[in-house]
Amino acid sequence: MKSTFIFKAVLHNIRHRLVSFVISVFAIGVAFTFLSGVGVVSFGIAATAVNTSLRYPLVVGPEGSSDTQLVMSSIFNIDKPYGTLDYSVYEELLRDERVTAAYPLARSDSYRGAPIVGVNSSFVRDLSRAYYLYEEGFDGQNPLPENDLHRAVSGYKIAERFNMQIGDKFVGSHGHVGDSHAHVHDDFEYRVAAILEPVNGPEDYSIFTHYKAVWAVHDDHSCDHHHHGDDHKHDHETLTAVLVRTVNPVATAQLEGEYSAKPGSTAADVGRTVRRLVEYMNKAEQAAGFFSYGTLFIVLMMVFVTVLMSVNERKKEMALMRTLGIGRGAISLTVMIETMLITVSGIVAGLIAGHIALYFAKPVIDMNLGIDLEPFLFTAIEVQGVFITLIFGQILALAAMFRIYSMNLIEEVSRD
Amino acid sequence: MDIKITEAAKSFKNRSGKVLEIIKDLNLEIKSGSVLKIEGASGSGKTTLMNVISGLISPDKGKVEIGGVDISLLSESEKDRFRAENIGYIFQTFNLLSPFSAIENVYAPAAFSGKLKPGYKEKALEILKSVGLEGFEKSMPYHLSVGQRQRVAVARVLFSENKIILADEPTASLDKVSSKAVFDSLMKCREFGATIIFASHDETFKELSPDQVLSLDKGGAA
Numbered sequence: 253m254k255s256t257f258i259f260k261a262v263l264h265n266i267r268h269r270l271v272s273f274v275i276s277v278f279a280i281g282v283a284f285t286f287l288s289g290v291g292v293v294s295f296g297i298a299a300t301a302v303n304t305s306l307r308y309p310l311v312v313g314p315e316g317s318s319d320t321q322l323v324m325s326s327i328f329n330i331d332k333p334y335g336t337l338d339y340s341v342y343e344e345l346l347r348d349e350r351v352t353a354a355y356p357l358a359r360s361d362s363y364r365g366a367p368i369v370g371v372n373s374s375f376v377r378d379l380s381r382a383y384y385l386y387e388e389g390f391d392g393q394n395p396l397p398e399n400d401l402h403r404a405v406s407g408y409k410i411a412e413r414f415n416m417q418i419g420d421k422f423v424g425s426h427g428h429v430g431d432s433h434a435h436v437h438d439d440f441e442y443r444v445a446a447i448l449e450p451v452n453g454p455e456d457y458s459i460f461t462h463y464k465a466v467w468a469v470h471d472d473h474s475c476d477h478h479h480h481g482d483d484h485k486h487d488h489e490t491l492t493a494v495l496v497r498t499v500n501p502v503a504t505a506q507l508e509g510e511y512s513a514k515p516g517s518t519a520a521d522v523g524r525t526v527r528r529l530v531e532y533m534n535k536a537e538q539a540a541g542f543f544s545y546g547t548l549f550i551v552l553m554m555v556f557v558t559v560l561m562s563v564n565e566r567k568k569e570m571a572l573m574r575t576l577g578i579g580r581g582a583i584s585l586t587v588m589i590e591t592m593l594i595t596v597s598g599i600v601a602g603l604i605a606g607h608i609a610l611y612f613a614k615p616v617i618d619m620n621l622g623i624d625l626e627p628f629l630f631t632a633i634e635v636q637g638v639f640i641t642l643i644f645g646q647i648l649a650l651a652a653m654f655r656i657y658s659m660n661l662i663e664e665v666s667r668d
Numbered sequence: 669m670d671i672k673i674t675e676a677a678k679s680f681k682n683r684s685g686k687v688l689e690i691i692k693d694l695n696l697e698i699k700s701g702s703v704l705k706i707e708g709a710s711g712s713g714k715t716t717l718m719n720v721i722s723g724l725i726s727p728d729k730g731k732v733e734i735g736g737v738d739i740s741l742l743s744e745s746e747k748d749r750f751r752a753e754n755i756g757y758i759f760q761t762f763n764l765l766s767p768f769s770a771i772e773n774v775y776a777p778a779a780f781s782g783k784l785k786p787g788y789k790e791k792a793l794e795i796l797k798s799v800g801l802e803g804f805e806k807s808m809p810y811h812l813s814v815g816q817r818q819r820v821a822v823a824r825v826l827f828s829e830n831k832i833i834l835a836d837e838p839t840a841s842l843d844k845v846s847s848k849a850v851f852d853s854l855m856k857c858r859e860f861g862a863t864i865i866f867a868s869h870d871e872t873f874k875e876l877s878p879d880q881v882l883s884l885d886k887g888g889a890a
Contacts, residue, residue: 577753
């Protein structure tokens with residue numbers, strides 16, 4: 253019964269200061285929504301980056317590309333490829349005994365923002381052998397045959413997003429989203445021959461075709477009169493990158509050094525580049541975390557001040573409670589619970605709002621970042637945030653409680 | 669419970685820092701079950717004396733013994749418990765806790781101190797009925813008139829069966845009917861042997877026939 257009375261008093265106090273309660277909860281909630289977003293997106297990017305880097309330890313690309321640009325454009329399909337690489341580099345890598353597998357990539361066009369990536373059958377086989385849908389006579393062993401360059405294999409998410417069906421035809425746009433030189437290749441149609449099952453990676457948002465189809469598109473369509481920059485040369489028999497799997501890490505390091513030194517090519521150790529990216533992201537996450545914590549600190553101070561103001565408003569009532577024999581402990585407890593209730597409500601509201609927002613933003617985030625976001629994943633930064641806020645909230649609650657406890661309410665009221 | 673005040677003094681500093689002696693070397697004995705009327709002008713120290721007796725404020729010197737216990741020696745939590753068990757307070761205004769309904773205000777002190785006994789609700793209802801507040805048990809304080817609020821405060825004292833009742837101008841803001849109801853309730857308290865200490869200018873209270881009258885002027889007992 254005592255706890256019911258204390259809780260009832262707390263609810264009453266909150267009801268009487270509903271606006272300040274809602275503002276306080278909202279402010280804490282916003283900080284936590286931000287924290288959830290930062291945590292889940294950072295985790296999604298890092299997880300995808302690490303998983304992908306395990307698959308292809310080395311990327312060889314055109315000379316002049318930075319490691320980050322090469323990895324981002326060839327593995328995550330985010331950045332634009334820097335230029336082109338001679339096809340002979342791929343053939344040379346295939347012959348190298350330190351290489352266990354090499355996959356050619358030719359990127360240039362896109363379909364409604366999704367990259368059309370020129371690869372070969374072995375790349376698709378290596379990526380996944382599970383198909384969600386495929387056309388009659390489709391051979392999973394040779395999904396992108398050279399004698400059918402119009403054939404396309406779509407990633408699961410992009411097919412779902414654009415409601416692609418088997419047999420659908422589409423044309424690519426030359427260039428990338430936002431590129432001022434973009435134009436449509438309406439003289440070369442692709443046909444959706446198969447849709448892959450999800451692989452939970454950037455490939456889910458790509459459309460694969462044979463790299464020779466990319467050559468064919470640009471053979472038919474002279475690009476010379478389109479004033480592309482140097483990074484958009486489409487010479488015959490060129491690639492944008494080669495994904496390489498090696499016998500061991502020593503071979504990776506050797507090949508990286510060799511191909512970086514060769515004229516016309518450069519190489520990037522995917523693991524090291526991804527680790528660097530993840531470190532950058534961790535720093536960004538920490539910076540965002542500090543921002544969130546800064547916001548939380550200000551909000552909690554605001555909560556503290558409003559609670560103390562409400563204590564001053566309620567001095568008379570608290571004095572009456574004392575005359576009725578209601579102890580300082582019980583009175584202080586109401587203030588402490590009130591502070592905690594604001595903090596916990598803010599945390600819960602923020603976490604729920606944050607994860608729901610991530611759920612709705614998932615398609616856009618996934619497609620733009622090439623990741624498979626888990627919107628309801630509870631991340632370490634959120635756990636940390638909850639603990640810090642609860643501890644800090646508790647300290648403020650104790651400070652408010654101490655303020656009440658040390659007040660001589662009767663004398664304060666008598667003075668008033 | 670006998671009350672014995674020995675050489676008690678209490679002073680306050682006002683906002684300009686001037687020391688005001690409210691009670692000066694007061695000696696007083698009140699027998700259990702008796703009625704003490706405190707007289708004095710506004711600011712003479714009536715409320716301060718009641719606060720000293722209830723242990724809400726400590727005298728600067730001297731001691732206050734209730735039932736043989738020097739309450740100034742009790743810890744704050746012991747004083748709270750002592751008040752909850754023995755002392756009932758009725759003020760001129762502001763007697764009720766706004767978060768709680770009329771009936772909850774009646775048993776709030778017992779609830780907060782964890783001393784509610786089985787059948788407490790029935791008892792509270794009965795008492796509210798006896799002070800003329802049948803049907804108002806669920807009303808919140810801000811829905812009650814001043815007179816009704818005072819009667820809830822009296823009902824709280826009756827519910828707690830306090831041994832000492834401090835009534836500080838309990839009918840000052842009431843009409844005659846409400847004043848009578850409060851007076852009748854205090855008479856009931858007297859019937860169950862409570863010691864009543866009151867300050868009132870209300871003519872109705874003349875019938876309470878105090879056993880003692882303490883006149884305070886500024887600075888001490890007259």
